[in-house]
């Protein structure tokens with residue numbers, strides 16, 4: 104009997120060690136709680152330079168502190184930046200009651216935005232920057248645009264990813280950036296990258312924008328048309344959801360080109376390779392119904408695990424000059 108058990112034991116060990124797929128574990132409840140908080144009515148849709156947006160910044164900064172992320176040299180977790188609206192632009196963004204009003208006398212207004220950034224120093228200086236945008240559309244026409252999928256999902260994912268890599272030390276330095284003002288032209292990502300002192304060390308941007316809502320359980324990784332060398336580490340990731348490639352070829356008329364659709368474009372313009380994780384537009388996209396209740400919770404958890412797997416594969420392979 105004893106020999107039988109020993110054989111069974113050895114056999115089990117052999118199976119476990121043959122299985123190279125690493126099972127990613129995250130705190131599912133915490134992930135869902137974070138996206139719920141970020142898309143709560145009390146944050147009023149996180150409109151750029153609005154009180155709900157500042158609340159979101161504080162919440163994210165507290166999470167980064169609790170997780171134990173280091174600060175980036177040059178600023179606190181929150182990196183403030185000024186932005187001046189031309190009077191007319193402001194009028195277009197925040198329309199007042201009478202749309203026909205002559206606003207030629209409206210003066211320019213300077214407001215303050217804020218990115219929230221932290222890092223985990225790796226063994227090497229080469230850096231992977233992981234982004235999600237903290238802002239959304241705010242309140243329009245008296246309705247709160249909660250932006251649960253867009254992009255509380257990418258922002259809350261930053262916490263889960265950061266927690267994972269605090270426990271599983273990466274080789275690369277990982278920067279976690281919840282950037283502001285994506286919805287009005289990626290102002291936050293642009294400001295951050297322009298002012299980041301170690302830009303030459305960045306080897307990859309992983310951008311997450313809308314990763315929590317797809318009824319067919321399909322997540323896209325866009326960017327491989329421009330950076331085909333990034334395909335190998337993500338082509339065989341096992342997951343209950345489907346990872347598809349595309350939405351990055353300007354010549355493909357069937358699939359919309361997402362190369363410039365979110366903050367990864369700021370990195371792409373600087374010739375920094377990117378992978379953008381996102382879903383196709385859904386019925387709640389840029390609507391007040393983009394709420395916590397309407398996301399696909401299981402899909403979201405699996406998407407975050409898949410992205411962690413991808414980052415881990417890049418961390419292990421980028422340094423070996425694929």
Ligand SMILES: [Zn+2]
Nearest residue numbers: 253254312313
């Ligand atoms: Zn977005």
